[in-house]
Amino acid sequence: MTSRPIVNLEGVGKRFGAGAPVLEGIELTVERGDFVSFIGPSGCGKSTLLRLIAGLTEPTAGRIVVDGMTPADAREEVFLVFQDANLLPWRRVAENVELPLMLRGDPTDRRRERVGEMLNVVGLAEAAEKYPWQLSGGMKMRVSIARALSVAPDILLLDEPFGALDEMTRDRLNEDLLTIRERDPFTAFFVTHSVAEAVFLSTRIVVLSANPGRMHRVIEVPFAQPRTPELRETPGFLSLLAETTRELRLVRR
Template sequence: MAGAIVSTRTGQAPEPAKIAVSHVTKTFTLGRDRFVALDDVSLDIADNEFVTVVGPSGCGKSTLLNILAGLEEPTAGSALVDGAPVAGPGPDRGVIFQQYALFPWLSVRKNVEFGLKIAGMPRARRRERADHFIDVVGLTEFADVLPKALSGGMRQRCAIARAYAVNPSILLMDEPFGALDALSRVKLQGQLLEAWGRERRTVLFITHDVDEAVFLANRVIVMAARPGRIFDVIDVDLPHPRTEQVRLSPRFTALRNRVWNSVYHHEHGGDPTPPPTAD
């Protein structure tokens, strides 16, 4: 039940939900047709938890993120952040999409400073803060470079630094590494986890990549399509830091297979009851 006490890590005391989604349904009207993007979705996410969402196209992953970002309103149900209804975008939520959306005429530093400038932060303070988060994502030597001179992975790191700089308590990430090559993607996964470990934010991360979903998460949410709904929830008990040794471990393989089987099971007409957890 949304708003309930949740605990996702063994040995920790329960804590209030940072994000509480309760019986959310979202429908769209396309001409004479009515399309159900989300059907009765409920989900609690704890403070500082890293949750990934995976599922087929059309399962409502991005719609769920857009509702939490305040870019869409649910047709029914509620979405709460810190106990308050989501009522449009807000500085407590940083949103990062697959497209970098950087200002091409501004340097890395100026891009990261942009939100701070809008907020009225003094120049010296915003430069100090921008430089801190540029360092967090490993772009210090590129602080004065324009985005056109950066690789795709570096541009996405700049977007992440810009989101961190305005100090949101929640990061909403919609396939941010989807357009990158495999090596850049793996590197950014590690850097994102390193930044999360240092800065601690609540993260909801959407991906199509099962390996990525398992490697990053404390929990993986598997969604099903037609209509979009939560099909399975898998706790990820892998240790931190998430190294390449972790990625190659038998436990990672078991969890990866567990998530893959859940996604595949639904896509190929399986029973709506999730398959048993692999141990």
């Protein structure tokens, strides 16, 4: 049971209508507890790949198996953190975090308990009663992550969640994400433009080429868990950073 891959992509391809393919021949087997980053030039179909795993759109070639099911059937185990925080503006922070629990019908007291717990995890207990417009971009993103974690998903898909944030906030959130994962060891799929972010967070980095999006290379990231901010200054980290950047330059031509 535990040895079964949690996500399997077999020759997955996607085209929209009669257009040119966006993705082609994606082969990937992901074990429970992996942290997989997708990196590549714009137009390489990274976001589409996440949407395929989420079951929000269907592949036009190949097959995706999520925990032995189709992505649409496996949705209870999966949650997507969207590119922008994607909060409901009329709900307070706590109510936004509560939304998925409410929609799946958890009882009120359990919901409340879980929401409190999640807000603590992302360090937003003080902001529970605020509305999204009262928050900074980084805080909104934290709410979005708390909301995703509230349902304790086995698989978390993150679509460039920190792309719009400044580097300091981004580093902080990266570290927080790893801390959270020590508690809730979800399997993660992470789309990013930032090589440093990918190297810091991942167990594997998938470099994609564009037009159509193909797998260029899979880079294994050997650093031990749990990772600390100091990792960013080690020679091993820096050389892997350089290597990944080089690969990225190759596909960027």
